[in-house]
Amino acid sequence: MRWLGRNGLILLPPAFLLIFFFYPIISLFIISLAPDGVIDLSGFADLFKTDYYLRIFLFTTGQAALSTLITVGLALPAAYAFARFDFPGKSLLLSISTLPFVLPTVVVAAAFSALIGERGLVPLHLEGTLTIILIAHVFYNYALALRMISSFWATQSPRIEEAARVLGAHGWRLWWDIRLAAIRPAILAASALIFIFCFTSFGVMLILGGIRFATLEVEIFRQANSLLNLQIAAALSIFQLALMFALMLVYTRLQAQTSTDIQAAQTVTRKPKTRGERLFVGGNIALMSLLLFAPLIALLVRSFRSADGWTLQYYSALSTNVRGSVLFVPPLEAVANSVVYALATTVLSLILGLIAAYGLARRGRLSALLDPIYMLPLATSAVTLGFGFIIALDEPPLNLRTSRALIVIAHTLVAMPFVVRSVLPALRSISPGVRGAAATLGASPATVLRLIDLPLIGRGLIVGATFAFTVSMGEFGASLFVARPDTPTMPLVIYRLLGQPGAINYGQALAMSVILMGVCAISFLLIERARTLGIGEF
Amino acid sequence: MTKVIWFTGLLILLGVFAVSAQENVLTLTVVAHDSFTYSEEVMDQFEAETGITIEVLRLGDAGAMINQLILSRENPLGDVVFGVDNTFLGRALDEDLFVAYESPALETVDEAFIVDPDHFVTPVDYGDVCLNYDVAYVEENDIALPESLADLTNPEYSGLIAVENPATSSPGLAFLLATIAAFPEDADYTYLDFWTDLVANDVAITEGWTDAYYGEFTRYGGTRPFVVSYASSPPVEVLFADPPTDIAPTGAIVADGMCFRQIEFAGILQGTDNPEAAQQFIDFLLSREFQEDMPLQMFVFPVNGEVELPEIFTTYAAIPENPVILDPADIDAGREDWIQAWTETVLR
Numbered sequence: 001m002r003w004l005g006r007n008g009l010i011l012l013p014p015a016f017l018l019i020f021f022f023y024p025i026i027s028l029f030i031i032s033l034a035p036d037g038v039i040d041l042s043g044f045a046d047l048f049k050t051d052y053y054l055r056i057f058l059f060t061t062g063q064a065a066l067s068t069l070i071t072v073g074l075a076l077p078a079a080y081a082f083a084r085f086d087f088p089g090k091s092l093l094l095s096i097s098t099l100p101f102v103l104p105t106v107v108v109a110a111a112f113s114a115l116i117g118e119r120g121l122v123p124l125h126l127e128g129t130l131t132i133i134l135i136a137h138v139f140y141n142y143a144l145a146l147r148m149i150s151s152f153w154a155t156q157s158p159r160i161e162e163a164a165r166v167l168g169a170h171g172w173r174l175w176w177d178i179r180l181a182a183i184r185p186a187i188l189a190a191s192a193l194i195f196i197f198c199f200t201s202f203g204v205m206l207i208l209g210g211i212r213f214a215t216l217e218v219e220i221f222r223q224a225n226s227l228l229n230l231q232i233a234a235a236l237s238i239f240q241l242a243l244m245f246a247l248m249l250v251y252t253r254l255q256a257q258t259s260t261d262i263q264a265a266q267t268v269t270r271k272p273k274t275r276g277e278r279l280f281v282g283g284n285i286a287l288m289s290l291l292l293f294a295p296l297i298a299l300l301v302r303s304f305r306s307a308d309g310w311t312l313q314y315y316s317a318l319s320t321n322v323r324g325s326v327l328f329v330p331p332l333e334a335v336a337n338s339v340v341y342a343l344a345t346t347v348l349s350l351i352l353g354l355i356a357a358y359g360l361a362r363r364g365r366l367s368a369l370l371d372p373i374y375m376l377p378l379a380t381s382a383v384t385l386g387f388g389f390i391i392a393l394d395e396p397p398l399n400l401r402t403s404r405a406l407i408v409i410a411h412t413l414v415a416m417p418f419v420v421r422s423v424l425p426a427l428r429s430i431s432p433g434v435r436g437a438a439a440t441l442g443a444s445p446a447t448v449l450r451l452i453d454l455p456l457i458g459r460g461l462i463v464g465a466t467f468a469f470t471v472s473m474g475e476f477g478a479s480l481f482v483a484r485p486d487t488p489t490m491p492l493v494i495y496r497l498l499g500q501p502g503a504i505n506y507g508q509a510l511a512m513s514v515i516l517m518g519v520c521a522i523s524f525l526l527i528e529r530a531r532t533l534g535i536g537e538f
Numbered sequence: 539m540t541k542v543i544w545f546t547g548l549l550i551l552l553g554v555f556a557v558s559a560q561e562n563v564l565t566l567t568v569v570a571h572d573s574f575t576y577s578e579e580v581m582d583q584f585e586a587e588t589g590i591t592i593e594v595l596r597l598g599d600a601g602a603m604i605n606q607l608i609l610s611r612e613n614p615l616g617d618v619v620f621g622v623d624n625t626f627l628g629r630a631l632d633e634d635l636f637v638a639y640e641s642p643a644l645e646t647v648d649e650a651f652i653v654d655p656d657h658f659v660t661p662v663d664y665g666d667v668c669l670n671y672d673v674a675y676v677e678e679n680d681i682a683l684p685e686s687l688a689d690l691t692n693p694e695y696s697g698l699i700a701v702e703n704p705a706t707s708s709p710g711l712a713f714l715l716a717t718i719a720a721f722p723e724d725a726d727y728t729y730l731d732f733w734t735d736l737v738a739n740d741v742a743i744t745e746g747w748t749d750a751y752y753g754e755f756t757r758y759g760g761t762r763p764f765v766v767s768y769a770s771s772p773p774v775e776v777l778f779a780d781p782p783t784d785i786a787p788t789g790a791i792v793a794d795g796m797c798f799r800q801i802e803f804a805g806i807l808q809g810t811d812n813p814e815a816a817q818q819f820i821d822f823l824l825s826r827e828f829q830e831d832m833p834l835q836m837f838v839f840p841v842n843g844e845v846e847l848p849e850i851f852t853t854y855a856a857i858p859e860n861p862v863i864l865d866p867a868d869i870d871a872g873r874e875d876w877i878q879a880w881t882e883t884v885l886r
Binding site for chain 1: 572573575576577578579581594595598601602605606608609610613615629705706747748749751752753758759760767771774775777778779780781788834835837874877885
């Protein structure tokens with residue numbers, strides 16, 4: 001009992017995954033592959049009959065690798081700028097850069113087509129090309145790379161750099177040997193998440209890429225939901241999971257080898273002094289504006305434009321129930337529902353993610369195996385998980401099929417990896433000696449946590465919390481297939497509006513998207529504030 | 539500190555487990571697709587008259603809904619289902635999801651809608667999937683409207699048409715079925731030949747209705763003035779016009795054989811504990827009150843022949859005289875192969 005009291009906590013995250021992830025999907029796989037009690041693996045054989053699936057697989061991997069490379073490459077200089085320099089509007093910029101994450105793809109596609117496209121500002125025909133897919137993937141994932149890398153970078157002491165410079169490191173050597181080497185864990189963590197995201201990309205592929213660019217995820221959806229061909233869908237899902245597991249295993253190895261010791265907790269930022277520095281910071285902000293803010297502004301503008309010119313009517317139409325319909329949702333109610341789900345998701349995934357990260361930081365064979373497992377929910381298609389819930393969680397005490405808790409659980413499954421990945425690099429770089437020394441000097445575990453761990457992992461925690469919140473606000477993944485009691489959220493209202501013809505419906509959907517962006521922007525700023533208020537400066 | 543986290547975690551898990559399993563005899567759970575809606579007052583009246591409380595569980599689109607019903611067959615999610623359409627009816631009947639019930643209210647319904655002679659399902663509404671067009675665009679560019687599906691492969695419509703993928707979209711499947719009726723599998727020129735020509739004519743294919751309508755359609759910033767939608771879309775465009783208008787900005791092409799008729803059904807689910815309340819609900823779906831309410835809520839047409847359509851429908855909606863109607867059993871027998879063949883012809 002004593003052991004359980006001390007170590008039991010560490011079992012919480014694996015138990016959560018076991019009950020709410022593995023149990024449902026394995027139940028579904030069993031029903032799919034052994035419908036009559038006899039295992040039938042012909043679904044796997046079907047995969048190799050033609051080269052169709054091979055081509056899908058190659059395309060999926062290729063575009064994901066390319067998207068990751070471009071995203072991280074573009075975000076890296078900006079991460080340095082944000083980690084090292086102070087400039088006005090910094091946290092607002094960070095907050096806005098995270099907004100693309102919550103926007104439904106249809107809405108993003110509308111914003112893109114207002115900018116580039118035959119009728120857009122830049123008349124380029126990119127519809128259905130790989131280029132537009134890559135642009136969209138950068139648009140969605142830039143902030144992930146920026147925030148994860150810069151938060152880690154900020155905890156790295158610039159003194160090492162200064163020392164290296166004194167010793168004669170310049171130019172690319174300074175970047176490659178010193179700066180990049182120091183932040184490699186964060187780069188790897190961000191790349192891993194972005195790769196999975198792009199690998200399982202769904203909406204972007206279908207809406208912007210056109211139907212011809214099929215990824216494995218799209219194929220799983222098509223087989224499972226449209227054809228109810230569960231055998232092939234299960235075979236594809238298992239293949240995708242195995243692949244992701246293998247990849248994450250490699251990644252975990254790399255990650256474990258490259259952790260560096262963080263020396264300085266207090267961050268050193270300063271105003272850009274030289275012309276070159278100002279140009280560097282300004283250039284990065286300009287790139288962000290072009291890449292991220294232009295589509296967002298296009299969306300904002302469109303929500304206030306009708307055929308007659310400027311208007312507020314889409315916003316006012318949101319709160320009038322013209323037809324006395326039961327599907328009508330007052331906007332404030334949708335905002336409240338979204339925020340409640342998102343807060344619950346954030347708290348649950350912070351608790352579970354933090355415990356998981358502490359478990360993983362201990363290193364060892366078990367954590368090397370557990371680490372990639374925590375990432376798997378991200379690589380599981382929504383339809384697989386949704387159908388799994390229907391089959392598995394149908395008996396008391398787990399009769400959750402129509403419960404609100406299931407939505408929070410589904411969101412948390414997807415959000416937890418973000419917390420783990422954001423916190424782990426910093427957590428691993430705290431040398432055990434420091435904690436030991438503190439304990440020897442009489443510090444209680446709580447004091448060690450507050451004075452040593454928190455200042456170092458605090459930034460990562462904020463990033464993790466931000467993305468956990470975002471995952472829930474944007475409702476990606478599993479929750480779309482979870483039967484929900486009548487608590488419609490903002491994305492759901494947007495989807496409903498876009499399911500009917502009519503200019504007013506379309507305008508309202510854009511207006512609701514802008515409100516969604518607004519609520520998120522404010523929330524991000526508040527989460528950022530938690531750093532300086534409450535918990536203390538770190 | 540550790541204790542606090544331990545305790546919090548335990549509380550959360552407990553909270554998750556402690557799910558209210560309150561059983562109220564008079565609560566009827568209606569499983570439906572996402573578009574199921576009605577006026578609050580109509581349902582309030584039903585609840586007041588019968589003492590039954592209605593709880594609606596929306597399970598995604600029609601396809602996702604049926605799949606979830608099939609997967610949960612042993613332990614049903616609800617008592618009644620609304621929104622199974624004739625393109626998926628065969629799958630649902632095959633899986634033995636329903637309890638038969640012949641509603642007395644069926645006497646108001648045209649025989650043509652009563653597709654299932656065993657009454658496992660009851661028809662509630664119908665709608666026609668047709669090509670819609672952007673009136674202003676067509677007039678400005680002097681484009682003649684197509685008069686048959688075959689016309690769509692003419693060069694004058696090159697790059698002007700958007701359709702939905704039949705594998706992922708319900709109107710997309712309906713449109714594919716219309717082309718199969720027009721160009722049968724055993725003809726010299728099959729539906730696959732037609733689709734090959736349509737692709738050569740630069741047709742756009744989207745995942746779902748929303749992407750076609752709000753992404754490709756010229757009316758909403760796209761580049762294609764023809765899009766597969768519903769015959770009821772033009773009156774809805776008027777209803778939600780901005781600025782208000784009394785001239786429909788879009789039109790539906792309802793020439794013979796160019797539209798596919800979708801009929802939506804309701805059924806009582808196997809395993810229900812409230813068969814009587816479920817029957818009352820089916821009767822209610824066919825009642826004048828509900829049938830009159832439907833057109834402006836779900837933009838579908840009532841099967842109850844005694845109900846009058848709202849003015850906006852009589853003025854702006856065109857009802858095809860000879861839509862394509864296929865036997866659900868035939869659809870079910872062919873659907874997967876057709877979709878597979880379509881996918882291989884069009885997408886690969």
